[in-house]
Amino acid sequence: MTLIDYLTVVLLLAGAIFFFAGTVGLLRFPDVYTRLHALTKADNVGLGLMVVALAIQAESWAAVGKLLLIWLLVMLAGASVAHLVARGALRRGIRPWKQ
């Protein structure tokens, strides 16, 4: 294994930790707003780390570009959808959780 391979493994594991934390948050947090908060971390940072891990293994710059595009699109969609879900919940009168 080369240095690049080790770096990939480290980045993938770091990404997996974010996904794991996001999933635990989704399952354990008390209300829709805090769950969304947990979920977007996994989407943005977790996927970002995985994309970087795969990008340094990619064989061509085109593949790197596609991977980055996927990440950007997921961030865009994830952030927007999280906002829309939270907005919908607020409009339906769901109060944010307070201790």
Added chain:
Amino acid sequence: METVMVAWMFDSLLGLGLLWLAWQSLACSDLFKAIVLFIAFGLLMALAWVRLEAPDVALAEAAIGAGLTGALLMVALAQLQSIETNGDAAVATVKKGHCIRPLQWLLLIALSLMATGLGYVIISFPAHVPGLSTAVATHLEASGVSNPVTAVLLNFRGYDTLLELVVLLLALLGVWSLGGTVPQQTTTPAPLVLEALTRLLVPMLILTAAYLLWVGAHAPGGAFQAGSVLAAAGVLLLLIGRHPRAALMALPLRLILVLGPATFVAMAVVTMLIEGALLKFPPEHAGKLILLLETTAMLSIGATLAALFLGGRRHTDKEHS
């Protein structure tokens, strides 16, 4: 060895996850939750197709099975709820209707027997069956494309695709002829974020559709995948309230809807007259003809799916108000 183990574990998890999601989606009494589970099922199914090395089917499953069908089910649920709040008892009983117990057991036994039979058939197959792949590979040269899936769908078995297009069109006609759907009452402006997202995504979706269509000639992609991506753009536009003008809804929409099937039928008739066989393309022109067929099919598929999402709503608006 290790990679085989990991792949095996992954596949088992995927299979069990699919079964569990399917069960949950069917057994769930909350229809909204059932739809979300169904969408998750579609995404895992796409992953399963990737594992089976069928990326073309995976693309179609993700775009149509998970994405657009999910959107259609959601809009159907919204209409169902607005009918219910209007005090229609019939719908409520349909929703709560449950079968008699013995019948369920009978069904369970029959289905288990069938599943066991199918499982036995699959296991008794030899591990590697070439099937028709060698025949496809030898004639790929003459098909005009280098992606064997596209070659089969548009050239060797073109009439299958023709019939699929007709099925889609029939589905839309069915929805249209049902009519009587509840006119949409909410006229609140779309959220700004959704509008901004749509503005960003729609051009990108159109570009992606064109890419999928073009790349279909030599790699996974094609008219159905591209069409459903176009339809997704249409769904987004409808969600932010950009309804097409009534003038566009009448004749132009209908023309686009039949463009794909009509081109296909015209091509079938012409090839029948010239080549003597249905949809038998001369090899030197096959590539161009397939691209033409796929382009028109993509437009029709996109318009049909988006129109399905719109449902009979606009139609009834015009006649009753």
